Amino acid sequence: MILSRLVARRLDVPMREAFTIAGGAHTRVRNVLVEARLSDGTRGWGEAAPMPAFNGETQGDALCAIRLAQPLLEGMRADRPRAWGSKLDRGGIGGSSARAAIEIAIFDAWARAAKIPLFRLFGPGRGPVVSDVTIPIQSPESAGRAAARLWKRGIRTLKVKVGTDPDADADRMAAVAAAAPRARLIADANAAYDKVQALRFLRLLRERRATPALFEQPLGARALKGMRAVQSEGGVPVAADESATTARDVVRVARAGAARVINIKLMKSGILESLHMARTAKACGLDLMIGGLVESRLSMTAAAHLARGLGGFRFIDLDTPFFLARDPMTGGRLNPDGEYRFASEDRGVGVRPRSA
Known part of the structure; x- marks a missing residue:
């Protein structure tokens, strides 16, 4: 080797x-x-x-x-x-x-x-790995139509991008909730709000009965005190994404009480540090989420293997292959309902470039 x-x-x-x-x-x-x-x-x-x-x-x-x-x-x-x-x-x-x-x-x-399949290097393999699908920033009408299509397709967790304006964002979230009332919702502000905006956004969602199960990175990466306030006053669990790129960051987030969930991304940290982050988060009593940036099935499936091998991930956000106009990869199995499928005969990630 x-x-x-x-x-x-x-x-x-x-x-x-x-x-x-x-x-x-x-x-x-x-x-x-x-x-x-x-x-x-x-x-x-x-x-x-x-x-x-x-x-x-x-x-x-x-x-x-x-x-x-x-x-x-x-x-x-x-x-x-x-x-x-x-x-x-x-x-x-x-x-x-x-x-x-x-x-x-x-x-x-x-x-x-x-x-062996890649996940065997991380653990025995526990449970299914089923991704949400993201609804990008768009009009409430378009977001509602997208939510209805995704629910019909079998997607059960919808992640909605927010962070522009609390009122407009709440309109989008409410439209998604109305179109898919049984879906589990995640709001992701990509660190774009301040504390006042984030709390207003959550208040508007409560009024419209569209409260999400998770609020991902509402404030800037270093605004840990503000994130703690959003979580305690807003009544919704917060996930740290930009605030947590290393295991040391996880400890800082935990000590500050800034989040209840850590979003692990291979693109932030690589496999080795991601494994360290996951162990640290569990030791700190925090829940796990796995996500990514804008990636093909190759690296997204690698992340799915990590989640499968370790187990214990409450939130799975590995959906960007659905947004590509063409698939440059072959092998592997990502179902339309967001489930990554694994087989004992898989080797490695199981995905390779079509040009290889």
């Missing part, structure tokens, strides 16, 4: 329609595909999803970081993650989607060489 080479190239895919959140609209995925090759010929694949608005990382930055990592990893054993993880840390390759892509590719190659 000796690493012999990393190969990186651009992965550009148009989206079906603009995916609008508080930070702007996305019309095209500009990601990076990574291939890890082992000395025995085994290949594994990973994906980076850089998002400048999230952490300043660009597609060019990710390509550069992966190329810098190549000489650091050559000759190392894929099944010794502590060793190659420390090598990447010392080389300054960390805290980015590039690091995530490298780790996914190496773990995929490791599991393929071992002839």
Whole structure:
């Protein structure tokens, strides 16, 4: 299981329609595909999803970081993650989607060489992994129609993007609740509100009987005291996303009482740190959510394997493959109702590029 080479190239895919959140609209995925090759010929694949608005990382930055990592990893054993993880840390390759892509590719190659599905490297596999689907920022009428279609398709948890204006956002949430009254709702502000706006938004939802089960990152990443106030005064559990990118962040969030849920994303932290974050969150008595950025089925399925292997994730948000105009991957199983399916005969992630 000796690493012999990393190969990186651009992965550009148009989206079906603009995916609008508080930070702007996305019309095209500009990601990076990574291939890890082992000395025995085994290949594994990973994906980076850089998002400048999230952490300043660009597609060019990710390509550069992966190329810098190549000489650091050559000759190392894929099944010794502590060793190659420390090598990447010392080389300054960390805290980015590039690091995530490298780790996914190496773990995929490791599991393929071992002839096991990826989730077996994390745990025995517990329960189904069924994703929500996101309703981007749009008019209440459009959001209501989308909610009705998704419910009919079998989607039972709907995540609604908010963070522009509390009144307009409440209108959108109310329309979704009316169109799919039995759906579990998540509101995601992407760190765009202040405390006053967030509390007004929740008050409006209570008045309209559209209170969500979870309020994801209502305030800025460092506004932990404000998030605690939103959670205690608003009466809705808060999830920390931008506020939690490392295990140390999880401890800070827990100590501040800023959230009851930690949103783990491979693109924020990579596999190794995500595992550490999950263990830390559980030790702190916090619930788990798994999510992502704008990604194809490759990295989203890798995240689903992590959730399956560890178990205990209350919220699953791995839906962006549904928003791509074409699927650049083959293999794996993501059902229209949001369920990721696994089989004992799977090898690694089970997904690879169509061009491979």
